[in-house]
Amino acid sequence: MAMREILNGSAMISLLAVVLAIIIGGILIAVTDENVQATAGYFFSRPGDMIAAIWNSVSGAYVSLFQGSIYNFRRPGFANGIRPLMDTLTFATPLIVAGLGVALGFRAGLFNIGGRGQMLFGASAAGWVAFSFAGLPFPLHLIFAVVAGVIAGALWSGLAGLLKATTGANEVITTIMLNYVAYYFVYWMLSTQGLLQLPGSNNPKSPGMLPSAVLPPLFGQQYSLHWGFIIAILVTFFAWWLLNRSRLGFQFKAVGLNPDAARVAGINVPRMIVYVMLFSGAFVGLAGVFQVLGTVTTGFSAGIDAGIGFDAITVALLGRSKPWGVFAAAVLFGAFKAGGFAMQASQGISVDIVLVVQSVIVLLIAAPPLVRAVFRLPKPNLLSPLKSNKTQGKKAVVTK
Incomplete structure (x- = not known):
């Protein structure tokens, strides 16, 4: 019962909506990448090339997203590396x-x-x-x-x-x-x-x-x-x-x-x-x-x-x-x-992809049944409080 409540909680639905939106964003990044499109032409002869191109495209994009928003390991020193996090909090403040x-x-x-x-x-x-x-x-x-x-x-x-x-x-x-x-x-x-x-x-x-x-x-x-x-x-x-x-x-x-x-x-x-x-x-x-x-x-x-x-x-x-x-x-x-700006500068990926991810998050937040269906979460048991009350009532009667 406790696990069911956790899986159907609003926080879990929001978290899974973000995860699903990031996955969809990765698919869009791969589809719009020129190297992936080039390797798709000979996929059946050398499928490894397309898989490698997809991995390089998606991983490179999200690594750039992390380095541009949390910590940049390429910059010398902790004070310089943490600068992206300061920019993130600045954007988040208003x-x-x-x-x-x-x-x-x-x-x-x-x-x-x-x-x-x-x-x-x-x-x-x-x-x-x-x-x-x-x-x-x-x-x-x-x-x-x-x-x-x-x-x-x-x-x-x-x-x-x-x-x-x-x-x-x-x-x-x-x-x-x-x-x-x-x-x-x-x-x-x-x-x-x-x-x-x-x-x-x-x-x-x-x-x-x-x-x-x-x-x-x-x-x-x-x-x-x-x-x-x-x-x-x-x-x-x-x-x-x-x-x-x-x-x-x-x-x-x-x-x-x-x-x-x-x-x-x-x-x-x-x-x-x-x-x-x-x-x-x-x-x-x-x-x-x-x-x-x-x-x-x-x-x-x-x-x-x-x-x-x-x-x-x-x-x-x-x-x-x-x-x-x-x-x-x-x-x-x-x-x-x-x-998003770092991702565009280093990987040449449009900032619009980030906007698509944000839009998909809103779409999924507005449709919790879709998130539950994708991740095969149990349906919320709306009658559980009623059942528990009835059970408590029966126990009280038996006690009397």
């Missing part, structure tokens, strides 16, 4: 908090698809504070910039929550439309002198961030990882506490499970919807803050979100909307992103 924002909405039954707009407003607010207030000292300036970005993301997401709570407007539609509004509004501000545009420039780009508002590097200037990663860990702890230890988090989950029952229990459902979207937007806005204060400190454009707002949806799904699951999923996707 994904962690953005994924937590989306996951929080999922747990409350809300689909926050407006990560791009919330990131743009969070980045714009943080960036404006970061390059405007030259007289503020280092810690104070950085804190003000972070708080401004978090508030901006929360308010932009809260607008969709308010529409949902007061008019019943579908949050999927409103958040998607608010993405377009945010993008073109931020683009206009970046193209207008006196707002966000770099003075004296015709390009839609902001000035560089002042050093007093930049997130300092975590392990020195030789690495890209900054203190935003520590903040992301703290935010993950907070999200876990909010959902599992606080009264507010209990109300969030109650609304997500059954709004009607929550209303009967005395929970103000419209208020909870607004609160959830405020928290969700605050987390996603923090991802925008990390982009402008930790990654792109020389100035940002309207593409500062870098697709993170949409990748956060995938991360939340893979993490099963659980804080530490989201954290692990974000690190995995950060590894895919960091290692």
Whole structure:
């Protein structure tokens, strides 16, 4: 019984989905490799050549992926070899908090698809504070910039929550439309002198961030990882506490499970919807803050979100909307992103293969029966709790 529960657990399904996606990615790498295609022409006369070509292609690709995302054994010294891991964690940092924002909405039954707009407003607010207030000292300036970005993301997401709570407007539609509004509004501000545009420039780009508002590097200037990663860990702890230890988090989950029952229990459902979207937007806005204060400190454009707002949806799904699951999923996707560039540079394999792997992961996460069928896992026994209760009842009767 315990083994059945482990094999059918959400964590195991997610892990096997990743494994299966990597296998499918290996097949695509082999099929698109020129050497494999050349040896396929004389496979029946010399099958060993094709097998060797497949092995070299797939193993070379995934070794490059590992060396580009975890540790590069070809670089001299541990400090140089560990640099890819620092890049992975840097890519993962905004994904962690953005994924937590989306996951929080999922747990409350809300689909926050407006990560791009919330990131743009969070980045714009943080960036404006970061390059405007030259007289503020280092810690104070950085804190003000972070708080401004978090508030901006929360308010932009809260607008969709308010529409949902007061008019019943579908949050999927409103958040998607608010993405377009945010993008073109931020683009206009970046193209207008006196707002966000770099003075004296015709390009839609902001000035560089002042050093007093930049997130300092975590392990020195030789690495890209900054203190935003520590903040992301703290935010993950907070999200876990909010959902599992606080009264507010209990109300969030109650609304997500059954709004009607929550209303009967005395929970103000419209208020909870607004609160959830405020928290969700605050987390996603923090991802925008990390982009402008930790990654792109020389100035940002309207593409500062870098697709993170949409990748956060995938991360939340893979993490099963659980804080530490989201954290692990974000690190995995950060590894895919960091290692994908190394795979392309060393093996000539398109980064699009990595995107295919990510897409297949989402597909398999959405279809657990397919994963169970491929790995021949036992079907979940939905009646086991009922049977155990009946058994306990019979034992109680016999005891009496």
